[in-house]
Amino acid sequence: MxxxxxxxxxxxxxxxxxxxxxxxxxxxxxxxxxxxxxxxxxxxxxxxxxxxxxxVEPERAIQFRVPWQDDEGNYQVNRGFRVQFNSAIGPYKGGLRLHPSVNLSIIKFLGFEQILKNSLTGLPIGGGKGGSDFNPKDKSDSEIMRFCQSFMTELQKHIGPDLDVPAGDIGVGGREIGYLYGQYKRLNGSQNGILTGKGLEYGGSLARTEATGFGLIYYLNALIKDQGESLKGKTIKISGAGNVAIYAIQKAQENGAKVVTASDSNGYVYDPNGIDLDTVKQIKEVERGRIKEYADKISSATYTEGSVWDLDIDYDIALPCATQNEISGDEAKLIAKDGAKYVAEGANMPSTTEAIQVYKDKGIIYGPAKAANAGGVAVSALEMSQNSERLSWTFEDVDGQLKDIMENIYQKSADADKEYDLGKDYQAGANIAGFEKVAKAMLAQGLV
Known part of the structure; x- marks a missing residue:
């Protein structure tokens, strides 16, 4: 051996x-x-x-074409993917991403991460991921509906409430989930448990919208508390201005922290007085605009094109909430130079391998995505439970369970760190804690 x-x-x-x-x-x-x-x-x-x-080998990797018609009557074709990675502890669970960058490598990386992330929640869900290289930006509602209907026409052959339950991810919000669910129902009849992130009117869960952002701060709070500190009075640099970033800002502010940045794919705003969350929500959730408009509305803010991680200011905590590999090794060095003591990831794999090594070399305490951003999938699993019971729990009930799950994820990572004497390496602790549960289940089930 x-x-x-x-x-x-x-x-x-x-x-x-x-x-x-x-x-x-x-x-x-x-x-x-x-x-x-x-x-x-x-x-x-x-x-x-x-x-x-x-x-490391998916149980199943599905690729298919997605033909659809744009508003000018032109025929378009995109690629669709669903990677069903591991079902040792439950049905495949993971989001659908609509973004031009989507390919098999990205879906496999996301699905692989999802195995351990889902294991850490303590809930009976396996790992999977899917999506398409379709770009929903600047598309009409009708175009997005036609795309989603075509995508689900093929995907529905491979999913089910007890087999594989997709959710949203980048480019897939409430609108897209509604169109996807409608097409599934049209083809298969009503099965509320087939997708999560649904509208409250048809089987969705309260607190699902807030879950990833809130969960990130619940995890961060537990992490910081264990180091003898609190969020109160801390200055936070955050990337993104989507669902995760918005609700991370909200919960961080509720805990007494000051968030001074927000960003999108074009650039970032810096507001030394603290981000005005109502303005961000109006721009991004209502007007579907660009973050640069924040600087037009708030006199204390400035807008700069490029990466927010190139902004040189003093702050305490970095929360990358945009996309994968957004922080390079050089940008991680700037994070350390600016005095940040903590990095917790709201996006999936936002730090490159080089960046993570810088965190460790510089003594920055690092909360990896598979632990820190597990709140979304945790509440998705709670939505599945509500669908199975034909019940709808209160916001407070779901939020309370989310808080407990995220605190337990940190504790499992910290316990593994101590058991294996890793020296506050919570990335390794999370990997080990997630892996051990899956490994035991796989060993018990034999060579399958």
Whole structure:
């Protein structure tokens, strides 16, 4: 039997050989593999059963074409994906992303991360992800409806309430979920449990909209509290101005912190007086505008094109909530120079491998995405429970469960960190805590 280090090295070589053109998936898989060595040394049975060899290979990867007609009558074709990665602890669960960057590598990286993220919630859900390279920006409601109907016409063959339950992600909000659900219902009859993130009128859950942003702050609060500090009086730099960022700003402000930035794909605003959340919500949720309009409305704010992580100001906490690989190694060095002591990820894999190494080298305490942004999928699973029971829980009930789940995720990561003497490496702690539950389930179920 190979030792842990040799086993991990062989797996990396296998992935590189099999998936040479999937850099995002390789980055996600390698980052996890590198942290699991102490677990494999303690549990050689995982090497003998080749648990990691199974874990990095999806149970199923589906790619399909999505034909649709634009408003000018032209025929368009996009690619659709659904990767059903691991069902050892429950049905596949993970969002659908609509963005021009979507390809198989990105969907596989997201699906792989989802396995451990979902495990950390403590809820019975496996890992999956899907989406399309369709760009919803500047599309009419009618075009988006036609695309979603075509996409679901194929996807519905591969999902079900007890098999695979998609949700939203970048480019997929309440409007898109409604169109997707309507087409599924048209083809299969009413099954409320088939999608999560639904409208409250047809089986959605209260607090789902706020879940990822609120959950990020609940996790951050537990992390900071364990270091003997509090959020009150802290200055926060945040990226994004979408669903995650908006509700992270709201909950951070409720906890006495000052958030001074917001951004979108074009640039960022800096408001030293603190972001006016009502203005951001009006621009992004009502007017569907660009964040630069904030500076037109708020006299204390300035707008700059480019990445918010290039802004050189003093602050305490960084919350990347935009997209993957948004923080480079050099930008991480600036985060350290500016005095930030904590980084917690609201987006999926927003820090490059080089950035994460800078955090560790500079002593920045780092909360990885699979732990810090698990609030969305946690409340999605609670939505599934409500659908199964034909009940609707109160906002306070759902929010209270969300808070407990996020605090427990931090505690599981911290406990693993202590058990394996990782030195406050909460990335490794989260990977280990998530992996151990899945590994035990896979081992119990045999070679399947």
């Amino acid at each position: 190979a030792d842990a280090e040799a086993y991990i090295k062989d797996l990396k070589e296998t992935i590189t050989h099999r998936d040479p053109n999937q850099p995002e998936f390789q980055e996600a898989a390698f980052t996890v593999l590198d942290t699991l060595k102490p677990v494999l040394e303690k549990h050689p049975e995982y090497i003998k059963a080749n648990i990691l060899g199974e874990l």
